[in-house]
Amino acid sequence: MRARIVASVALSAAITLLVAGCGFITPQATTDDYDASDGTNATIGDVKVLNAIVVSDNGVDGNLVTSVANNGSERVTVTFQFESTEGKSDSKVTVASGQIKKLGVDEVFLLEGINSEPGSLMPIFVQYGSETGKQVLVPVLDGSLPEYADLVP
Structure with missing residues (x-):
């Protein structure tokens, strides 16, 4: 039973890291300066x-x-x-x-x-x-x- 809990926690952590991990290396568009209008x-x-x-x-x-x-x-x-x-x-x-x-x-x-x-x-x-x-x-x-x-x- 204990092994099953540890495996579930490890699997949850791995899925969370895989799903949200790209946010650590992807540049944020809101930090880029750009001309937001016609000028x-x-x-x-x-x-x-x-x-x-x-x-x-x-x-x-x-x-x-x-x-x-x-x-x-x-x-x-x-x-x-x-x-x-x-x-x-x-x-x-x-x-x-x-x-x-x-x-x-x-x-x-x-x-x-x-x-x-x-x-x-x-x-x-x-x-x-x-x-x-x-x-x-x-x-x-x-x-x-x-x-x-x-x-x-």
């Missing part, structure tokens, strides 16, 4: 650019829609530089310490001469102060979806 994210020093997209119907002028979070202790001026039809162009925005600034929603954050068709990725170089900047490939979307229709410049 893209970037971190430059204490500044985060969140869910950046460019909305354009004609591929000539675009509205940069993003949130810029300043996690630093000082106000910063963030530069968005891109290759336009006229050469290098840049647009700037100032963000106070500890603040998040939304661009392109209440009023258009216009990028002129973007030369990027909807469906493409537009390279934008983001930089502030003496921090090393980063090139971000920002998706260009059109206004065909209702959530973007009001964002077309």
Whole structure:
């Protein structure tokens, strides 16, 4: 009788280990950072650019829609530089310490001469102060979806 109990316990432990054991070696998807929406994210020093997209119907002028979070202790001026039809162009925005600034929603954050068709990725170089900047490939979307229709410049 005792041998049967020991065998049952051993069998239960083996089944439990086999069924749940893969959880010990399988990576958890919730620990992976990824861009969960249509836009893209970037971190430059204490500044985060969140869910950046460019909305354009004609591929000539675009509205940069993003949130810029300043996690630093000082106000910063963030530069968005891109290759336009006229050469290098840049647009700037100032963000106070500890603040998040939304661009392109209440009023258009216009990028002129973007030369990027909807469906493409537009390279934008983001930089502030003496921090090393980063090139971000920002998706260009059109206004065909209702959530973007009001964002077309």
